[in-house]
Amino acid sequence: MNRTLFLLGALLIFSGCGKGPGTNELQGIVETRLNDGFDQGLFKVASLSRRGSYSYGGGKKLLVYYKARIEFLKAYRLSGWDVLNVGSLISVLGATPHGIEGVNPDGNTAGSSIRVYGTVPFEKINNTWVVADYGPSTSKEAPPSGGQTYEDDSAEERYWIEDLPWHKRYILSLNTVISDFLTHGEDRNISALRMSLEGVLREADLQAGQSRGWTTLVTGAPDGEYYAIGKALEGLLSDQSLTAKAYATSGSADNCRFVNDGQAIFGFTQSDVAARALVDGASNLRAVTALYPEAVQIIVRRDSGILAVEELKGQRVDLGPRGSGIGINARAVLKTAGVSEKSITVSEFGPADAARRLVKKEIDAFFLTGAYPAAVVEKLASEIPIRLLPARAKSGLISIRIPKNTYRGLDTAIDTVGTTALLIAHKDTKNDAVMHVLENLYGEIEALTKASPQAGAISKERARTGVLIPFHPAAQIYLAR
Structure with a gap:
């Protein structure tokens, strides 16, 4: 978020007491923050209470917790696709998806309110508490996460390796390979x-789920x-x-393959990737519902x-993990701009790893196809100044x-351009299974929004937006109700 006005106009300073600011000061900060982040006059802090604090950074940093009721002064739909959203x-508000209640997927009316459990970070400078950046925590107090180095087996130990169970032999071999790469x-x-x-572990896990009759x-x-x-x-x-x-995967392209081949019953994918898979022969794919926009x-x-995609020539560019929709979209955008893969140094780390490498100047750019704001980009923007390219x-x-x-x-x-997130199923999936998923999806949007704020954009009126493959018959019946 753009915090310039907030940091310049509301750089509130408090005495250096251990507990930091009180309720009145916190309410002023939150109101200023809302006016800075959204249109002024959209929200009012109806009530707020301080709920405690957490000191870290050797006593030089403080995270203050609060509970508030935020009132809408105007009607506003936080699930809109082209507005600042949940x-x-x-x-x-320095909150989490679980920390906001009362958001109406159909839009909140003037006078309605939401309940918030949020935070405000402070930093002690010259014995005074100063409002700090609202970006995700970058505390260096967390334990280091460097990889281990492994030593090869000594000559005296090797004689018993052949007597080990097969999976332990593989683990020892893997340790040797990793040690060589690290060296x-x-x-x-x-x-x-x-x-x-x-990939190997995921496919084995999927096979186990399928054999057990699970909804995967x-x-x-x-x-x-x-x-x-x-x-x-x-x-x-x-x-x-x-x-x-639910199984973690590399993303859209792999998910289309898993569902089409019958390795999974349902999957999440980008609408454009599903359409491309269908053209390439994935005839078993069926749409269940569109979910939310992805840019x-x-x-x-x-x-x-x-400043422009054309200027990526000669640069180090991450195109997203293999098997994801990010790479497909990235290559389409590069081709439109006249940038060939041969003219850039390509990597496929994926957004989280790529963001860390951008901070270290190990790459020059990375692609991400996803909801906005994306948590990985929010965190990155709190660490270094960034720019998004059109x-x-x-x-x-589609245009976004x-x-x-x-x-x-x-x-x-x-x-920019984008697509819609899409829930898909195998064409032979039973009607009652599809109905069960849709009833829970549309009936529990508030619960889903606590897991991901983007779920707040799911609505029946947008259920067909951007869908380029045939719908499952049960989905057609449900969405026609």
Whole structure:
């Protein structure tokens, strides 16, 4: 979010007491924050109470918790596709998806209110508490997460390896390979090995779920929206007579393959990727419902001087993990701009890893197709100044405008392209299974929004938006009601 006005106009300073500011000061901060992040006069803090604080950073940083009731002064729909949405509100209030209640998917009316459990961060400077950045925590107090190095087996120990169970022999062999990659500093080989291992384990897990008769859902990366909504659905769908299981995957392209081949019953994908898969022979794919808009987001450092996709020539660009829809969209955008893959240094780390590498200047740009605001980009924008590049593509994608203030420093709207997130099923999936999923999906939007703010954009009126493949018969019946 753009915090310039907030930081300049509401840089409130408090005496250096251990507890930090009180209720009145917090209410003023939250009101200023709302007016800075959204249109002024849209919200009013009807009530607020301080709920405690957490000190860290050697006593120099303080996170203050509060509970508030926020009143709408005007009608506003936080589930809108082209406005600042629930995710933006969560960022503004220092909350989590679980910390906001009362958002109406059909829009909140003037006079209605939401309940918020939020936070305000402070930093002690010259013995005074100063309002700090609202970006995600970048505390360096967390334990380091560096990888282990493994030593090869000594000559005396090798004689018994053949007597070990097969899976332990593989683990020892894997340790040897990893040790070799670490010794030579071969990050690319380590990344490729990790992706291969994840794929093998995932397919074995899916096979087990299928053999047990579970309702299986393939989602996306564990830090993404597909996975968050999928895990929430897993809990909603499971009961005494049925077990549902959501699986992390590489993303859209792999999910289309899993569903088409009958390895999974349901899956999350991009609408354009599903359409492409159908053309390429994935004739078993059927749409269940569109979910929410997903934009192609191209992120560079603000100090890079890169202003357009055409200027990515000669740069180090991450195109997203293999098997995801990100790579498909990235290549379409690059082709439209006349940028060939041969003219860039390509990597496929994925958004979370790519963001860390952008901070370290190990890459120059990365692509992400997803909801906005995306948590990984919000966190990145709190660490370094970033820029989003406008994008175009010739076919298969829709035009999307990312509103200004979606991310810190984004002071103008960005015109890009995108697609819709889509829930798909195998064409032979039983009607009652599809109905069960849709009834829980549309009947529990508020619960799903606690897992992912993007679920707040799910609505029947948008259920067919951007869908380019045939619907499952049960979905047609349900959506026609």
